[in-house]
Amino acid sequence: MSASQNIVVSETTMSSIIPNNNNNNNNSSSQKLPPCLISISKKKLLKNIDIINGGGQRINAWVDSMRASSPTHLKSLPSSISTQQQLNSWIMQHPSALEKFEQIMEASRGKQIVMFLDYDGTLSPIVDDPDKAFMSSKMRRTVKKLAKCFPTAIVTGRCIDKVYNFVKLAELYYAGSHGMDIKGPAKGFSRHKRVKQSLLYQPANDYLPMIDEVYRQLLEKTKSTPGAKVENHKFCASVHFRCVDEKKWSELVLQVRSVLKKFPTLQLTQGRKVFEIRPMIEWDKGKALEFLLESLGFGNTNNVFPVYIGDDRTDEDAFKMLRDRGEGFGILVSKFPKDTDASYSLQDPSEASLNI
Numbered sequence: 418m419s420a421s422q423n424i425v426v427s428e429t430t431m432s433s434i435i436p437n438n439n440n441n442n443n444n445s446s447s448q449k450l451p452p453c454l455i456s457i458s459k460k461k462l463l464k465n466i467d468i469i470n471g472g473g474q475r476i477n478a479w480v481d482s483m484r485a486s487s488p489t490h491l492k493s494l495p496s497s498i499s500t501q502q503q504l505n506s507w508i509m510q511h512p513s514a515l516e517k518f519e520q521i522m523e524a525s526r527g528k529q530i531v532m533f534l535d536y537d538g539t540l541s542p543i544v545d546d547p548d549k550a551f552m553s554s555k556m557r558r559t560v561k562k563l564a565k566c567f568p569t570a571i572v573t574g575r576c577i578d579k580v581y582n583f584v585k586l587a588e589l590y591y592a593g594s595h596g597m598d599i600k601g602p603a604k605g606f607s608r609h610k611r612v613k614q615s616l617l618y619q620p621a622n623d624y625l626p627m628i629d630e631v632y633r634q635l636l637e638k639t640k641s642t643p644g645a646k647v648e649n650h651k652f653c654a655s656v657h658f659r660c661v662d663e664k665k666w667s668e669l670v671l672q673v674r675s676v677l678k679k680f681p682t683l684q685l686t687q688g689r690k691v692f693e694i695r696p697m698i699e700w701d702k703g704k705a706l707e708f709l710l711e712s713l714g715f716g717n718t719n720n721v722f723p724v725y726i727g728d729d730r731t732d733e734d735a736f737k738m739l740r741d742r743g744e745g746f747g748i749l750v751s752k753f754p755k756d757t758d759a760s761y762s763l764q765d766p767s768e769a770s771l772n773i
Contacts, residue, residue, distance in 0.1 A: 447773060448475075456757055482687060484663075502652055507754035514748045514761035515768060520763070521746070528722040531713065531745075532563055533706055533735065535727035536573040536580050536756055539750050539769055543689060543728075545660050547648060554769050570709055572596060572702050573729060574693065576651040578750045594652035595695060595731055596705025597621040601712075616712055621652045624683075624696040628654055631694060638672045647670055652696065659690040688729045702731055703738035719744060733758055 514521065534540055539550040540560065543752075561567050570590035573580050577593035577600060587603035601616035632649040635656060639645040644660035658669055672693055677685055684697045706725060707716075715721035723745035725735045736747030736758035749759035750769055763769050 430586070453518070470648070499525070504754055510662070511664070511749060511757065511759060511762040513768075517653060517761060525722040528720050529715065530567045531710065531715065531721060531723045532567050532569040533572050533709075533723060533725040534560070534569065534769075535725075535729065535732050535750075536571055536575060536583065538569075538689065538728035539726050539766060541583065543659075547657060549647065550583065552667075553770075554617065554764065557584065557586065559584055560584070560589070568713055572705055572725070572732075572735065574650060574653065574655065574688070574729075576649070578649070579735055590709060592705045592709065593649050595700075596681060596702045596708075597696070597700055598654040599705060600710065615681040619652070620700050620725055621696045621698055624652060627683065628652060628694075628696075630675060631683065634676045634679075634695075635673065638676050639669065642669050642672065642743070654694045655688075656694075658692070688731060693731065694734050700726075701734040703734035703736075706735045706738055724748065726763070727759075 433458060454539075483734075497506040521566065535551075535627075537543060537547070537550050538589075541550045544550050560569065564586065568590070570592055571580055571584060574595045575593055577591045577598050580593060581591060588606040590599070590601055592599045595647055597620055599616065599618040628649065629729050630649070632654045634648060635647045635654060639647060639656060642661060644658070644662065646655070646657040646660070648655045656669070656673055658666060661669055673685065676692065677683060682697050683694050686693045688697070707721065710716060710721060710723060713721075715723075721744060723742075724747075725732065725739060725745070726748045728750035729737065732747070732749075736749070739745050739747050740758045740760070746761060747757075747759035748754075748761045748763055749757045750763045751757075752764050
């Protein structure tokens with residue numbers, strides 16, 4: 418079998434490896450669904466196994482990557498952007514969305530604005546305990562006012578139930594689990610004619626038992642590492658190391674790897690001091706953004722102006738989608754320069770509140 422051919426798995430294991438998208442129980446009958454999974458190629462699967470097993474990398478390489486995953490870890494910043502001159506150059510490439518507000522409004526003139534907002538680090542501050550990432554009352558009022566004017570979605574790595582308990586606004590779209598769990602506004606809450614309130618899409622539904630098992634094993638495996646926190650986000654899981662002593666990071670890497678070795682169809686990535694474990698399907702926040710625009714009737718039109726505000730690596734999929742689409746723009750929330758496909762920047766959640 419060549420590297421580009423598809424892997425053949427037994428019928429008994431197929432349902433646990435590749436989601437069955439012919440099952441439309443969780444999809445709106447009138448909604449044309451984009452394909453989220455063609456198949457898993459042998460090359461892609463072997464590469465994923467290689468990454469989980471270390472790919473020949475020393476543990477130190479993973480620890481270096483963990484340092485780099487947090488923009489507040491100053492020594493992780495490459496020296497090429499450490500000077501004020503290079504910082505200014507980055508700001509010129511990604512100017513403040515506040516300072517360019519009039520320019521942004523001019524670009525959106527005559528078009529339907531659609532807002533997409535990450536939660537952690539965008540609507541709420543990054544905190545040590547993810548269960549205490551509360552958004553301020555001022556921010557909630559701001560988002561509520563925004564939703565009265567434009568269709569608005571929260572796109573987050575958290576599960577929908579958790580993020581809804583923080584936001585508490587029924588008139589919004591919610592795309593949880595990095596866009597793998599999408600639902601529309603509650604009936605009677607949206608003022609926008611295009612909004613499909615029955616919308617429900619879960620492209621990774623068949624992975625639920627696997628994620629539950631991975632979560633259970635990660636809890637058990639990491640309990641000896643003080644400060645490690647494991648979360649189940651329904652269609653994905655995460656391991657936070659924000660409160661883990663840096664001397665213990667190598668140990669944590671080995672623990673996470675040892676669990677993921679048993680699940681080659683799950684991929685391991687990093688965010689801001691967090692490991693993300695997700696199904697290895699062709700779906701991300703960018704795909705979720707496309708799906709939501711299609712659901713609103715803006716799939717093939719230039720009369721829409723999508724705006725996505727986010728702060729983490731997973732938001733880059735959405736930024737790239739907007740850049741490739743050539744409509745709207747992304748806004749990166751960050752105090753530190755980093756590679757991004759966003760067009761504009763904001764310093765912190767408080768600035769995000771002023772901008773929206």
